[in-house]
Amino acid sequence: MNERILHARAYLSRVAEPPAAALAELVAEVGPVEAAARVRDGRVGERVAGETGVRRAVYRAGEDLAAAAAAGARLLVPEHDDWPGDAFEAFEAAGARELAPPLALWVRGPGALGALSRHAVAVVGARAATSYGTHVAGELGAGLADRGYTVVSGAAIGVDGAAHRGALAVQGPTVAVLACGVERAYPASHQLLLERIAAEGLVVSEYPPGSVPARHRFLVRNRLIAGIAGGTVVVEAGLRSGAQRTASDAVSLGRPVMAVPGAVTSGLSAGCHRLVRDGALLVTRTEEVLEAVAPIGLHLAELPDLGTARSTDGLDAAAARVHDALPARAARDTRWLALESGVPIGAVRAALVALERRGLVEHRDGRWRRCPVVEEPAPPARAGASTRAGGA
Amino acid sequence: MNERILHARAYLSRVAEPPAAALAELVAEVGPVEAAARVRDGRVGERVAGETGVRRAVYRAGEDLAAAAAAGARLLVPEHDDWPGDAFEAFEAAGARELAPPLALWVRGPGALGALSRHAVAVVGARAATSYGTHVAGELGAGLADRGYTVVSGAAIGVDGAAHRGALAVQGPTVAVLACGVERAYPASHQLLLERIAAEGLVVSEYPPGSVPARHRFLVRNRLIAGIAGGTVVVEAGLRSGAQRTASDAVSLGRPVMAVPGAVTSGLSAGCHRLVRDGALLVTRTEEVLEAVAPIGLHLAELPDLGTARSTDGLDAAAARVHDALPARAARDTRWLALESGVPIGAVRAALVALERRGLVEHRDGRWRRCPVVEEPAPPARAGASTRAGGA
Structure with missing residues (x-):
C-alpha cells in the first residue's frame, strides 16, 4: 500500500x-x-x-498509524483489496448527506472486511434487553454464523453483545463496529468480548485511535453496521432507539430490514412491532433471516415441523365426518352414522371402508367402532381440529 | 314472522x-x-x-322450535330484520362451497345480531393459551367492547373465553358462536360464561337444539365467526389450529386478518407470526385493530407516548455535538469544544448560546460546563441516543 x-x-x-x-x-x-x-x-x-x-x-497521521499498530490495529482504505467496496456502493447510491461513505476504517483483528461483508447480517437491539432478547440474539448470532454468515453488531451490552457471543460460540465470523477508537474497551464490561472479537473476527471504527464514544457517534456509526451487512435484524428495541436508526439507515441503503416480534406487553418489543407495521419483515428464526438476505433460492426457509402427524390426517371430508360422528367407545351401525354425520349412506359405507383400511375403525356384528388412534386430541374442539393447512 | x-x-x-x-x-x-x-x-x-x-x-321443526323456546332461544332467519344480511353478503360473494351462507341461526340472548355485527371484531385463538394470550385477549375484548364494538368469538377455553370475559367486564357487547345447540354448555367449564353471554349478548349457532359439538363442526362454525365480524384478530395460535382456519375464512370473505405477536420461543405464537409473514396485519393494541376495521379516519391509532421528553430533544446537530463533547463535570473553553466536537468555532459559539438558553450549559470565567439535565441517560450509547423518530 x-x-x-x-x-x-x-x-x-x-x-x-x-x-x-x-x-x-x-x-x-x-x-x-x-x-x-x-x-x-x-x-x-x-x-x-x-x-x-x-x-x-x-x-497526527503518523502518530495515529503508530498508535494503531501498537494496539494491533491497522488502517483499511478504499485502495486496499480488503475494502468492502461492493457493500459501500450503496452509500453513494443513497446520496444522503448523513449516509456519506467512510473515508477509511481503523480495524483490529485477523478478518478481511471485504470477504466478511459479502455474507453478513446485522443483529442489533436494545442495551436494556430482556433475557428473551439476549436469548434470541444469541440464537440468531449462532445460527447465522454457523451457516457462514458474518454477524455484524455494535458491541453494546444487551442484544449486540449476545449476537457477537452467539457467533463466537460456534467459532463463526463476527464484526464489531465501534463509535470510538478500536483499541478502546467500550463498554468496559465488554473488554474480554472485544478482545475475542479482535482475536477471531474484526473490530472496526471510523474514529482514529483515542477517540471517545461521544453520543452522536453511535448514531453515525449505525450506518456502517447497516452498510457492512446485507440485511439488518432488530431483536428488541423501544420505540425510540438507536436500533431503529440502524433499521432506517438499512432501508435508505436498500437493505432488507427484519424485526423479531415479542410480547405486546413488553416496551422493548414495541420498536420491533412498529418496524413490522411499517413494512419490515417479521422473522422468528435464522432460516427466515437467510431467506431475506440470501440470493433467491439459496436459503428458502423450510416450514417447521407441524408436529406429530395424526392418523386422521388426509381423510376426505366425508370420512372425517363419519369418523367424528362415531362415539369414542360405543359401536354404531351405518344408518345411525349417516343420520348423525349427514353423509349419504353410500358415502358412509365408502368412508368406513377407507377408515377400516387405515385401522381407524373396526367392524363387528354389523356395527362399527373406533380403534384407538395415535395422537388423538381430546376433547374435539377448534384448536386441534384443523385438517386444512393454515395460513391466511 | x-x-x-x-x-x-x-x-x-x-x-x-x-x-x-x-x-x-x-x-x-x-x-x-x-x-x-x-x-x-x-x-x-x-x-x-x-x-x-x-x-x-x-x-322436527315444531319440536326444535319448541325446544329452543324452552331454552330461551329462538330461530333467526334471513326474513327477519335482525338478520345480518350485509355481513353475510360476503358469503355469496366468496362463492366457495365451504363458505355457504347459513340457512338460519338459532340464537339465545337479548342481542340483535344485525346491529351487533355492524361493528364487530372476532378475537380468536388457542384453547391451550398461555397467561400472556388470555391477558391480551382480555385486554382486546375489553378495549373493543368499551369502544362499542361487538366481540365475536367461539366460547372455547383459552383465548375465546378471555375475549368474551373482557367484553363482559366492561358491560360491552359480545357474541358467542357455538358448534352445537345454543342451549348446550360446551365446554362445560364455560357454563356460567355462556349464561352471562346469553343474558347480556347473544349465543349463536347454525345447529338445531340438541346438536353435539362434532369436531368438523368447529371448523364449519369458524366461517360464521369470520363472517359476523368485520375483521378477525388471532391472539395466540399454533401453526396448525382452528384459529388459522377462521383467519383463512376471513381472508376469503374479504375481511382484514390481524395477528398479535408474541415470543418467537412460544409455539402458541408461531401461528400468529406465520399469519403476519403471510400478509396479516400485526396488531399490538385495540387502537390498531380499530384502525384496520373501522371506516377510514374514524379510529386512527395514535402514536403511543414515546416516554419522558428529554431536555436535549430537538437540538440541532451542531448543538447536540457540542453538548455531547462537554464532559460531565469539567468546564471547557470554546476552542477545546470545537476541536473535540469537530464543529466550526463560530457554530460552537452559536450552539452554546442555544444550549445556555435551554439551561443545558452555564458559562463561568471563560469556560462552559454542563448543567444537570432532566432524564439524562448514562452512559451515552446507542439505544438511548436517537434524536430522530424511528421507523424504517
Whole structure:
C-alpha cells in the first residue's frame, strides 16, 4: 500500500468528523493525497471547509498509524483489496448527506472486511434487553454464523453483545463496529468480548485511535453496521432507539430490514412491532433471516415441523365426518352414522371402508367402532381440529 | 314472522349439515317454503339430494322450535330484520362451497345480531393459551367492547373465553358462536360464561337444539365467526389450529386478518407470526385493530407516548455535538469544544448560546460546563441516543 495514500487518509480520518459528505466527494474527485493537501492548506470550498476547518491543523497521521499498530490495529482504505467496496456502493447510491461513505476504517483483528461483508447480517437491539432478547440474539448470532454468515453488531451490552457471543460460540465470523477508537474497551464490561472479537473476527471504527464514544457517534456509526451487512435484524428495541436508526439507515441503503416480534406487553418489543407495521419483515428464526438476505433460492426457509402427524390426517371430508360422528367407545351401525354425520349412506359405507383400511375403525356384528388412534386430541374442539393447512 | 317460513327454515336447519351450498342456492331461488317442500319430497337435483337425502325424513321443526323456546332461544332467519344480511353478503360473494351462507341461526340472548355485527371484531385463538394470550385477549375484548364494538368469538377455553370475559367486564357487547345447540354448555367449564353471554349478548349457532359439538363442526362454525365480524384478530395460535382456519375464512370473505405477536420461543405464537409473514396485519393494541376495521379516519391509532421528553430533544446537530463533547463535570473553553466536537468555532459559539438558553450549559470565567439535565441517560450509547423518530 502506498504510504502517501495511507497517511493522507489517516490525516483525513482525524480531521473530519463523520459523516463528511463533501469531503468524501472531494476525495472521490481528486484522490486522497491531493484532497489531504488541499484540506491542510485550506484550499477547499465552503462545504469541505465546514467539515474540516476546525481540525485541519491536527497533523497526527503518523502518530495515529503508530498508535494503531501498537494496539494491533491497522488502517483499511478504499485502495486496499480488503475494502468492502461492493457493500459501500450503496452509500453513494443513497446520496444522503448523513449516509456519506467512510473515508477509511481503523480495524483490529485477523478478518478481511471485504470477504466478511459479502455474507453478513446485522443483529442489533436494545442495551436494556430482556433475557428473551439476549436469548434470541444469541440464537440468531449462532445460527447465522454457523451457516457462514458474518454477524455484524455494535458491541453494546444487551442484544449486540449476545449476537457477537452467539457467533463466537460456534467459532463463526463476527464484526464489531465501534463509535470510538478500536483499541478502546467500550463498554468496559465488554473488554474480554472485544478482545475475542479482535482475536477471531474484526473490530472496526471510523474514529482514529483515542477517540471517545461521544453520543452522536453511535448514531453515525449505525450506518456502517447497516452498510457492512446485507440485511439488518432488530431483536428488541423501544420505540425510540438507536436500533431503529440502524433499521432506517438499512432501508435508505436498500437493505432488507427484519424485526423479531415479542410480547405486546413488553416496551422493548414495541420498536420491533412498529418496524413490522411499517413494512419490515417479521422473522422468528435464522432460516427466515437467510431467506431475506440470501440470493433467491439459496436459503428458502423450510416450514417447521407441524408436529406429530395424526392418523386422521388426509381423510376426505366425508370420512372425517363419519369418523367424528362415531362415539369414542360405543359401536354404531351405518344408518345411525349417516343420520348423525349427514353423509349419504353410500358415502358412509365408502368412508368406513377407507377408515377400516387405515385401522381407524373396526367392524363387528354389523356395527362399527373406533380403534384407538395415535395422537388423538381430546376433547374435539377448534384448536386441534384443523385438517386444512393454515395460513391466511 | 310468517310461521311457514320459520318452520321451513327450522326443518332445513335440521336436515342439512352445514355448509350446504347447493341447498342455499335452491332456497335463494325458490324461497324456503318451496325448497323445504321439495327437499321433503325428494324433488331436488343431485347436489341438493346429497346435502339433504339422509335426514330429509326427520320432521322436527315444531319440536326444535319448541325446544329452543324452552331454552330461551329462538330461530333467526334471513326474513327477519335482525338478520345480518350485509355481513353475510360476503358469503355469496366468496362463492366457495365451504363458505355457504347459513340457512338460519338459532340464537339465545337479548342481542340483535344485525346491529351487533355492524361493528364487530372476532378475537380468536388457542384453547391451550398461555397467561400472556388470555391477558391480551382480555385486554382486546375489553378495549373493543368499551369502544362499542361487538366481540365475536367461539366460547372455547383459552383465548375465546378471555375475549368474551373482557367484553363482559366492561358491560360491552359480545357474541358467542357455538358448534352445537345454543342451549348446550360446551365446554362445560364455560357454563356460567355462556349464561352471562346469553343474558347480556347473544349465543349463536347454525345447529338445531340438541346438536353435539362434532369436531368438523368447529371448523364449519369458524366461517360464521369470520363472517359476523368485520375483521378477525388471532391472539395466540399454533401453526396448525382452528384459529388459522377462521383467519383463512376471513381472508376469503374479504375481511382484514390481524395477528398479535408474541415470543418467537412460544409455539402458541408461531401461528400468529406465520399469519403476519403471510400478509396479516400485526396488531399490538385495540387502537390498531380499530384502525384496520373501522371506516377510514374514524379510529386512527395514535402514536403511543414515546416516554419522558428529554431536555436535549430537538437540538440541532451542531448543538447536540457540542453538548455531547462537554464532559460531565469539567468546564471547557470554546476552542477545546470545537476541536473535540469537530464543529466550526463560530457554530460552537452559536450552539452554546442555544444550549445556555435551554439551561443545558452555564458559562463561568471563560469556560462552559454542563448543567444537570432532566432524564439524562448514562452512559451515552446507542439505544438511548436517537434524536430522530424511528421507523424504517
